[in-house]
Amino acid sequence: MKKLTELKKVVSxxxxxxxxxxxxxxxxxxxxxxxxxxxxxxxxAGALPLRMFGTSENIHLADTHLQSxxxxxxxxxxxxxxxxxxxxLDGVVFPxxxxxFQRLSDIWRLNITGQFHIDVVLPVKLDTPSAKRYLYxxxxxxxxxxxxxxxxxxxxxxxxxxxxTYNKIRRLIATLYELRSKNPQILSGADFHxxxxxxxxxxxxxxxxxxxxxxxxxxxxxPAKATGGAKxxxxxGSVCSHPDIYDIIENSGGVVVGDDLCTGYRYFEGIMDxxxxxxKAITKRYLDRIICPAKHFQLKERGENLIxxxxxxxxxxxxxxxxxxxxxxxFDYPYIKEMLEAKKIPCLLLDMEAELPPVGQLxxxxxxxxxIL
Amino acid sequence: MKKSxxxxxKMVLIFLAGKFKKFTMRxxxxxxxxxxxMVYYSDAKSARLxxxxxxxxxxxxxxxxxxxxxxxxxxxxxxxxxxxASKMGGSLCEKAEAMGYSADLCSYARSDISCATINGGPIGxxxxxDMLVCxxxxxxxxxxxxxxxxxxxxxxxxxxxxxxxxxxxxNEAAKYVRAQFDEYIVFLEKVCKKKFDFERLKEVGHLSHxxxxxxxxxxxxxxxxxxxxxxFDAFYHLALIxxxxxxxxxxxxxxxLVAYMKNRIARGIGAVPNEKYRLLWDNIPxxxxxxxxxxxxxxxxxxxxxxxxxxxWCGALKYIDENRFLDSxxxxxxxxxLNIGIDEMAKMVLEMIDKYDVxxxxxxxxxxxKPYSFGQLDxxxxxxKERGIPCLMLEADMTDERSFSESQISxxxxxxxxxxxxxxxx
Ligand code: SF4
Ligand code: SF4
Numbered sequence: 001m002k003k004l005t006e007l008k009k010v011v012s013x014x015x016x017x018x019x020x021x022x023x024x025x026x027x028x029x030x031x032x033x034x035x036x037x038x039x040x041x042x043x044x045a046g047a048l049p050l051r052m053f054g055t056s057e058n059i060h061l062a063d064t065h066l067q068s069x070x071x072x073x074x075x076x077x078x079x080x081x082x083x084x085x086x087x088x089l090d091g092v093v094f095p096x097x098x099x100x101f102q103r104l105s106d107i108w109r110l111n112i113t114g115q116f117h118i119d120v121v122l123p124v125k126l127d128t129p130s131a132k133r134y135l136y137x138x139x140x141x142x143x144x145x146x147x148x149x150x151x152x153x154x155x156x157x158x159x160x161x162x163x164x165t166y167n168k169i170r171r172l173i174a175t176l177y178e179l180r181s182k183n184p185q186i187l188s189g190a191d192f193h194x195x196x197x198x199x200x201x202x203x204x205x206x207x208x209x210x211x212x213x214x215x216x217x218x219x220x221x222x223p224a225k226a227t228g229g230a231k232x233x234x235x236x237g238s239v240c241s242h243p244d245i246y247d248i249i250e251n252s253g254g255v256v257v258g259d260d261l262c263t264g265y266r267y268f269e270g271i272m273d274x275x276x277x278x279x280k281a282i283t284k285r286y287l288d289r290i291i292c293p294a295k296h297f298q299l300k301e302r303g304e305n306l307i308x309x310x311x312x313x314x315x316x317x318x319x320x321x322x323x324x325x326x327x328x329x330x331f332d333y334p335y336i337k338e339m340l341e342a343k344k345i346p347c348l349l350l351d352m353e354a355e356l357p358p359v360g361q362l363x364x365x366x367x368x369x370x371x372i373l
Numbered sequence: 374m375k376k377s378x379x380x381x382x383k384m385v386l387i388f389l390a391g392k393f394k395k396f397t398m399r400x401x402x403x404x405x406x407x408x409x410x411m412v413y414y415s416d417a418k419s420a421r422l423x424x425x426x427x428x429x430x431x432x433x434x435x436x437x438x439x440x441x442x443x444x445x446x447x448x449x450x451x452x453x454x455x456x457x458a459s460k461m462g463g464s465l466c467e468k469a470e471a472m473g474y475s476a477d478l479c480s481y482a483r484s485d486i487s488c489a490t491i492n493g494g495p496i497g498x499x500x501x502x503d504m505l506v507c508x509x510x511x512x513x514x515x516x517x518x519x520x521x522x523x524x525x526x527x528x529x530x531x532x533x534x535x536x537x538x539x540x541x542x543x544n545e546a547a548k549y550v551r552a553q554f555d556e557y558i559v560f561l562e563k564v565c566k567k568k569f570d571f572e573r574l575k576e577v578g579h580l581s582h583x584x585x586x587x588x589x590x591x592x593x594x595x596x597x598x599x600x601x602x603x604x605f606d607a608f609y610h611l612a613l614i615x616x617x618x619x620x621x622x623x624x625x626x627x628x629x630l631v632a633y634m635k636n637r638i639a640r641g642i643g644a645v646p647n648e649k650y651r652l653l654w655d656n657i658p659x660x661x662x663x664x665x666x667x668x669x670x671x672x673x674x675x676x677x678x679x680x681x682x683x684x685x686w687c688g689a690l691k692y693i694d695e696n697r698f699l700d701s702x703x704x705x706x707x708x709x710x711l712n713i714g715i716d717e718m719a720k721m722v723l724e725m726i727d728k729y730d731v732x733x734x735x736x737x738x739x740x741x742x743k744p745y746s747f748g749q750l751d752x753x754x755x756x757x758k759e760r761g762i763p764c765l766m767l768e769a770d771m772t773d774e775r776s777f778s779e780s781q782i783s784x785x786x787x788x789x790x791x792x793x794x795x796x797x798x799x
Pocket of ligand 1: 073074099101238326327328329
């Protein structure tokens with residue numbers, strides 16, 4: 001598939017893509033940091049929203065701003081900026097999530113110059129009327145701040161158009177999830193991961209075209225022969241910036257059929273109502289989407305959602321990929337594990353630093369886990 | 374087996390007498406900190422018998438409405454400090470780790486979570502809550518921690534969400550926080566099954582304000598040279614403004630304390646006998662090593678005259694207007710020290726450096742507390758640039774004594790003090 005190869009190339013070197021894209025299109029590029037960033041507004045304003053993934057290599061500049069007990073995601077992103085590898089950014093948007101990101105925003109604002117900086121201080125709880133109202137107010141303020149920074153007036157019409165594009169992308173991704181869940185062999189985990197990542201990098205109109213083509217082809221593809229009883233797994237965690245994980249899982253006799261990741265389902269889930277006033281529709285989507293552990297919605301919502309995901313994707317077990325020093329996820333793990341165990345769903349915890357544990361070691365752990373399923 | 378109340382009181386007494394012997398000697402003629410804390414914890418422990426409700430609340434949460442409703446507020450963080458001071462943090466944290474909680478989480482949270490399941494710790498556990506009140510103006514940790522406890526105790530949880538003020542307190546945030554104060558009152562009426570008494574709130578608000586002003590007056594005495602008190606005294610005396618804010622007791626106690634400090638000033642008595650160097654402390658105390666650290670610095674004739682931590686309980690005074698208690702409380706709670714950008718924090722640090730005329734800045738890089746510690750390196754740089762005073766960063770944990778290397782920290786303090794001495798004697 002030509003389009004898939006193209007996407008994979010972009011994902012392997014996003015900065016090269018963005019630099020070239022910027023030159024050709026003349027568009028501005030706005031960096032954002034987590035799936036709570038309302039990127040629909042950035043795209044509506046005519047700028048390219050670019051998700052920051054950071055680096056796991058050779059971190060030393062960030063050490064002069066962040067102590068050793070900060071998660072590798074935050075450190076890796078700061079490293080990229082301090083090393084001047086993000087000089088193509090016209091601005092950044094920090095949505096409020098965890099304590100570490102909160103401070104990263106301050107450190108960034110004080111040390112990285114030459115770009116605009118907007119904090120979108122979302123509510124932390126999402127289940128009360130005043131929080132809903134506040135979220136709407138914050139997005140309205142963001143619309144204005146962003147428009148001022150980019151020198152455009154972001155109209156309802158522009159928002160409506162962006163909503164349509166995002167809805168189409170999200171529907172297609174949902175289809176892709178379904179196709180893979182039914183027939184995991186049609187697309188390798190690593191390729192799947194690349195498609196998802198491309199969605200956070202590429203020109204969204206072009207990505208939409210490429211994605212429809214890929215999904216169209218996959219729909220037509222004859223179901224490949226099932227490779228003898230691979231165990232179906234759901235992964236849960238913050239971000240998965242290690243595409244190799246999918247290969248390792250597949251080589252261990254498993255296959256990923258669903259997820260609860262910030263760079264996965266939590267990013268895509270939720271269609272916006274195209275009949276509602278656009279900002280209301282966007283607000284509603286951020287209120288209703290699957291929550292991340294840095295937000296509050298009832299007391300057991302995340303556990304229940306994970307069980308629903310396991311059921312829906314007919315998974316045999318859950319793998320927690322937790323980044324070391326990530327507080328929100330570490331607090332939720334014990335209760336979710338308990339809920340899974342009560343439902344007799346086996347789970348495996350992998351604590352990760354910036355670098356993956358050696359492949360051999362990982363593979364053994366997965367194999368052992370897959371065998372008990 | 375449930376511990377009887379008298380057993381419990383004995384434990385509180387032993388705890389307070391043992392841990393703070395040095396300080397409890399001070400007010401021989403009037404009520405001591407020990408007396409106040411005894412009454413407070415015994416009231417709390419006997420709440421079931423007296424029919425009063427108990428609320429667990431975060432240290433930065435609005436306690437005044439609870440007091441107005443005759444609810445007993447309990448501060449797990451204060452309990453965490455006690456656990457740290459009695460060097461029980463390590464073993465309680467280990468228990469939490471065995472329950473599946475990562476060793477990298479805040480040690481207050483870890484020790485509280487495990488303590489609740491075994492009624493352990495220095496005072497045999499905290500009285501069970503009827504409700505939880507969590508204000509996230511200090512961190513995101515408390516949100517997760519209180520969720521854990523709300524599931525465990527199966528009691529209602531109220532979250533006061535105070536949007537972070539990176540550069541400003543926006544109108545949107547102001548509206549949101551203010552609305553939540555109304556929701557808070559409705560929540561209390563529901564849990565307590567009675568009408569809220571706004572007249573009483575006025576009185577409590579007044580007492581709370583007075584208490585904070587007096588706490589500021591206590592801390593202000595440290596501007597004197599020699600300083601009559603050190604930050605280590607502040608860490609100890611802080612307990613009342615944290616736990617009993619909004620009551621007359623706080624006012625009585627701090628009125629005495631101010632007089633006591635002024636008397637020391639008049640007689641030229643300093644907290645450190647030969648005070649030559651004055652230092653500023655940043656972050657939560659290392660509770661399991663306060664005595665050791667205080668002696669360590671004193672041996673260098675250095676007094677930690679002030680700190681950013683205890684100042685937080687009077688740092689938002691400028692926003693408080695008693696006549697508009699709820700409106701101003703909303704703003705004061707959203708703009709406390711830990712809920713603002715690091716540039717604004719640095720500004721406050723610089724003000725303190727000038728006000729207390731300090732020679733050096735000691736920063737506790739606290740593994741437990743990410744919102745307090747991340748950004749410290751930038752604050753340190755700002756201080757070095759703007760005031761040119763030496764800075765020292767010590768890596769430790771406030772409650773978990775397992776991550777403390779005494780020899781290493783001792784050497785670093787010695788080296789730091791050499792720099793300070795050289796600079797000052799030039
Ligand atoms: S949520 Fe976790 S992984 Fe994400 S930035 Fe915060 S600490 Fe790091
Ligand atoms: S020590 Fe820090 S992380 Fe822990 S509860 Fe206090 S403010 Fe939150």
